[in-house]
Amino acid sequence: MSEDTPIAVTGLNHWFGTGEARKQAIFDVNLQVKRGSLTILMGPSGSGKTTVLTLMGCLRDVQDGSVNLMGHELNGADRAQNEALRRRLGFIFQAHNLHGSLTALQNVLMGVQVHGLPDRQTQHDAARHALSLVGLADRMGYLPANLSGGQKQRVAVARALVGNPDVIFADEPTAALDSESGMTVVKMLKKLGQMRGTTTVMVTHDDRILELADRIVTLEDGRIVRDTAPYHE
Amino acid sequence: MSRLLQWLFGRLPIGWLQLTHSRPRFAAALAGVAFANVLVFVQLGIMNSMATATLKPYEFFQPDIMISASDANSMSEGGNVARQWLFQALADPDVTGGTGLFIATVDWARETDNLALTTYGIDPTLPQFLSPAMARKISSLQLQNAGILDMFSRGLPREEAAAIRPQTPASFEVSGTTLTLYDTFQGGGGFGVDGYMMVSDQTFLTLFPKRSSAAPDHIFLQIARGADPDVVAARLRGAISDKTLRIRSFAQAAAEDQSYQQTERPTGIIFGFGVIIGILVGIVIVYQVLSTDVADHLSEYATFKAMGYPQQFFLGIVFEEALILAILGFVPGFFVASGLLVGMKAATGLPLAMTTTMAVMVFIGTLVACSVSGAIATRRLATADPADLF
Numbered sequence: 001m002s003e004d005t006p007i008a009v010t011g012l013n014h015w016f017g018t019g020e021a022r023k024q025a026i027f028d029v030n031l032q033v034k035r036g037s038l039t040i041l042m043g044p045s046g047s048g049k050t051t052v053l054t055l056m057g058c059l060r061d062v063q064d065g066s067v068n069l070m071g072h073e074l075n076g077a078d079r080a081q082n083e084a085l086r087r088r089l090g091f092i093f094q095a096h097n098l099h100g101s102l103t104a105l106q107n108v109l110m111g112v113q114v115h116g117l118p119d120r121q122t123q124h125d126a127a128r129h130a131l132s133l134v135g136l137a138d139r140m141g142y143l144p145a146n147l148s149g150g151q152k153q154r155v156a157v158a159r160a161l162v163g164n165p166d167v168i169f170a171d172e173p174t175a176a177l178d179s180e181s182g183m184t185v186v187k188m189l190k191k192l193g194q195m196r197g198t199t200t201v202m203v204t205h206d207d208r209i210l211e212l213a214d215r216i217v218t219l220e221d222g223r224i225v226r227d228t229a230p231y232h233e
Numbered sequence: 234m235s236r237l238l239q240w241l242f243g244r245l246p247i248g249w250l251q252l253t254h255s256r257p258r259f260a261a262a263l264a265g266v267a268f269a270n271v272l273v274f275v276q277l278g279i280m281n282s283m284a285t286a287t288l289k290p291y292e293f294f295q296p297d298i299m300i301s302a303s304d305a306n307s308m309s310e311g312g313n314v315a316r317q318w319l320f321q322a323l324a325d326p327d328v329t330g331g332t333g334l335f336i337a338t339v340d341w342a343r344e345t346d347n348l349a350l351t352t353y354g355i356d357p358t359l360p361q362f363l364s365p366a367m368a369r370k371i372s373s374l375q376l377q378n379a380g381i382l383d384m385f386s387r388g389l390p391r392e393e394a395a396a397i398r399p400q401t402p403a404s405f406e407v408s409g410t411t412l413t414l415y416d417t418f419q420g421g422g423g424f425g426v427d428g429y430m431m432v433s434d435q436t437f438l439t440l441f442p443k444r445s446s447a448a449p450d451h452i453f454l455q456i457a458r459g460a461d462p463d464v465v466a467a468r469l470r471g472a473i474s475d476k477t478l479r480i481r482s483f484a485q486a487a488a489e490d491q492s493y494q495q496t497e498r499p500t501g502i503i504f505g506f507g508v509i510i511g512i513l514v515g516i517v518i519v520y521q522v523l524s525t526d527v528a529d530h531l532s533e534y535a536t537f538k539a540m541g542y543p544q545q546f547f548l549g550i551v552f553e554e555a556l557i558l559a560i561l562g563f564v565p566g567f568f569v570a571s572g573l574l575v576g577m578k579a580a581t582g583l584p585l586a587m588t589t590t591m592a593v594m595v596f597i598g599t600l601v602a603c604s605v606s607g608a609i610a611t612r613r614l615a616t617a618d619p620a621d622l623f
């Protein structure tokens with residue numbers, strides 16, 4: 001089942017805070033995501049999109065229910081398993097989160113070196129290739145401070161892609177971009193899914209992106225209220 | 234540098250890139266480490282020179298055993314020892330000879346300043362109690378009111394010292410007596426003394442009429458070849474009637490003098506404290522630099538955690554930074570301190586110098602102190618939570 005369904009969420013509940021302040025944010029979420037698909041999470045602010053994303057991406061401990069990520073149960077997983085799983089994921093954040101002291105190429109290299117790949121040359125080739133894919137072949141030696149917002153986000157995409165991740169999680173990756181470069185980034189992710197079978201789960205408010213989605217899941221108050229595949233079937 | 238580190242670590246030298254990202258900050262951090270190094274070096278240099286100065290007078294003599302008064306914590310301190318104990322000691326089959334040593338300070342009033350000379354009164358017919366270098370110089374002491382002078386005495390011009398020869402002696406007045414200097418030897422000033430002088434016990438008693446030949450400051454003993462001075466000293470402690478006397482091998486007396494200067498005298502303790510403060514200053518500076526650096530990069534570290542980098546990777550970055558600061562801060566610290574010690578030596582005449590032992594000790598100490606700071610700074614890493622990134 002995990003072959004075709006890299007993400008399977010069943011009966012997921014999540015609470016924030018302790019004691020009096022303890023508040024449930026996620027209620028009985030169930031979700032199966034198909035390999036190679038682009039799934040979009042929608043919903044009003046505070047509806048729980050980011051919480052679900054971080055739970056699926058093993059960035060947050062699962063409290064109740066089950067998240068099965070590529071055949072591994074995340075409920076009760078230890079740190080070593082989480083670290084190993086994270087290396088098979090790609091994250092794209094709303095802010096680019098590039099390291100300001102590293103050049104574009106070095107930032108992307110960080111996505112390669114986490115795998116402890118063989119030699120320096122292979123690492124650099126992979127990083128250069130990823131940067132060319134996002135159209136930044138001529139900006140490799142630039143520090144983030146000398147790149148535009150869109151260019152920085154593209155470096156972040158290259159960093160997420162360079163390790164050939166099985167699943168990409170993106171939280172409003174286009175928020176900092178004008179709609180044109182936003183579309184470029186999403187189209188790139190979509191193409192990648194088709195080429196390599198990479199699964200993408202993305203949170204977005206951008207209407208134009210919806211038409212690229214294989215599936216749109218809408219959250220409200222921590223519950224899934226709609227789950228459609230509008231541009232398919 | 235970046236390439237070298239990359240090759241060393243097999244990964245990007247993130248620590249180096251982070252530290253050098255802001256040049257002024259990096260320079261300030263290195264200056265801080267260098268400053269702490271200079272502090273420690275100078276204090277150690279002074280402590281070392283104190284040790285050298287303390288042991289200097291022990292180099293002039295070579296008895297096997299020294300008998301001193303109970304309050305003689307160092308060679309020039311403490312009361313007299315009655316000569317009768319010398320005769321009791323000579324009754325021991327392993328004791329082959331003995332002599333008295335007289336010590337007092339002679340002031341040489343010169344035109345510009347006053348030289349305080351620690352003066353030893355010895356028996357010039359018994360050179361076996363002197364170091365070979367000293368023994369070669371003392372023939373002139375057989376003359377009445379003759380002395381030989383420390384050529385490195387503080388305040389004595391080198392040319393003037395060099396001119397003092399048996400053929401061209403120099404003289405000065407000490408409380409109505411004219412003392413004639415026939416030769417010089419290699420000494421070197423210490424903390425409470427400008428230089429040293431040797432005279433015969435006869436001359437000594439002329440200069441200090443209140444002193445008695447029956448009560449020298451210390452008694453030197455020589456023992457039979459092959460006998461162990463510590464064993465004989467222990468036996469003498471049992472045999473000699475005055476149980477308050479300190480009867481020790483000469484080597485042990487020197488060692489006890491040195492540890493007394495370093496651990497019980499205020500100067501020794503103060504400079505010891507100086508070293509500790511220097512080390513603390515270094516640890517605090519490096520901790521400050523590293524923990525600020527960790528705090529400034531929490532979101533980058535959280536991102537790396539999200540990418541699957543394990544905890545050791547982040548510890549590695551912090552220790553990489555600690556070692557870079559230690560090594561690059563040590564180098565200027567070493568050179569500045571060497572220069573300072575040379576300057577201080579010229580200004581004070583104290584035997585101050587950078588030694589290899591000091592350099593190695595301080596370098597290792599710097600590495601350890603920086604690692605300690607790094608280890609404390611890593612506690613902040615736990616606050617980098619990838620769940621906060623979205």
Ligand SMILES: Nc1ncnc2c1ncn2[C@@H]1O[C@H](COP(=O)(O)OP(=O)(O)OP(=O)(O)O)[C@@H](O)[C@H]1O
Nearest residue numbers: 016017024025043044045046047048049050051052
């Ligand atoms: N660290 C936290 N501590 C306490 N409550 C939290 C925390 N993170 C999220 N919440 C709460 O959980 C609920 C869901 O938050 P979440 O960030 O998942 O929403 P979201 O759908 O991503 O919103 P947005 O579109 O504004 O990013 C909110 O009510 C929020 O206040």
Ligand SMILES: [Mg+2]
Nearest residue numbers: 049050051623
């Ligand atoms: Mg959110």
